[in-house]
Amino acid sequence: MIREVAQLTIDPAKEADFLAAVEKAVPIFQAAEGCKAMRLEKVIETPGMYRLIVLWETLEAHTVTFRESQGFQDWRALAGPFFAETPSVDHSEAVVEGFGG
Amino acid sequence: MIREVAQLTIDPAKEADFLAAVEKAVPIFQAAEGCKAMRLEKVIETPGMYRLIVLWETLEAHTVTFRESQGFQDWRALAGPFFAETPSVDHSEAVVEGFGG
Numbered sequence: 001m002i003r004e005v006a007q008l009t010i011d012p013a014k015e016a017d018f019l020a021a022v023e024k025a026v027p028i029f030q031a032a033e034g035c036k037a038m039r040l041e042k043v044i045e046t047p048g049m050y051r052l053i054v055l056w057e058t059l060e061a062h063t064v065t066f067r068e069s070q071g072f073q074d075w076r077a078l079a080g081p082f083f084a085e086t087p088s089v090d091h092s093e094a095v096v097e098g099f100g101g
Numbered sequence: 102m103i104r105e106v107a108q109l110t111i112d113p114a115k116e117a118d119f120l121a122a123v124e125k126a127v128p129i130f131q132a133a134e135g136c137k138a139m140r141l142e143k144v145i146e147t148p149g150m151y152r153l154i155v156l157w158e159t160l161e162a163h164t165v166t167f168r169e170s171q172g173f174q175d176w177r178a179l180a181g182p183f184f185a186e187t188p189s190v191d192h193s194e195a196v197v198e199g200f201g202g
Binding site: 002003019022023026029030036037038039040041042043044045046050051055059090091092093094095096097098099100101 | 103104120123124127130131137138139140141142143144145146147151152156160191192193194195196197198199200201202
């Protein structure tokens with residue numbers, strides 16, 4: 001499983017509208033090929049900083065299949081207007097499973 | 102639930118020993134008060150970059166109870182020698198639950 005982490009910076013004054021837009025985008029990720037989970041986290045220490053966490057079956061499911069899909073265009077149309085900076089995106093995978101996961 | 106994200110930078114040449122040290126530290130987190138889950142992720146795009154993800158019942162369970170505990174000393178004794186930079190730590194919480202979580 002590949003974990004996409006997209007760090008998003010939003011004007012804190014627009015938080016309520018941004019959260020509503022992300023809620024509206026949930027079905028886009030649910031319908032995306034190879035997408036297993038999605039949620040939005042808010043960073044406590046930094047106002048306006050959020051992390052979109054998306055689990056993909058493979059790296060290519062995100063970087064190729066999703067990014068070339070209509071779903072990506074729809075996601076960006078919903079959330080993009082709130083981005084105060086270009087999102088910073090990377091991917092990770094578990095190397096120590098630990099516990100409770 | 103509060104998600105601690107500690108970004109760790111390690112000399113890539115020491116990866117195997119670092120992963121063994123983190124494996125050895127799993128029981129420390131399992132025994133920590135208010136700790137619900139722990140795992141280590143490796144960032145695909147950046148050699149030597151890892152993220153320790155720990156779920157806590159409350160922010161204080163990490164920032165007060167754990168950091169003042171022997172467990173924190175034991176964790177740092179195991180993993181600290183591998184840190185090439187001071188870890189960058191923050192906390193987040195889910196604001197859009199999405200799906201699959």
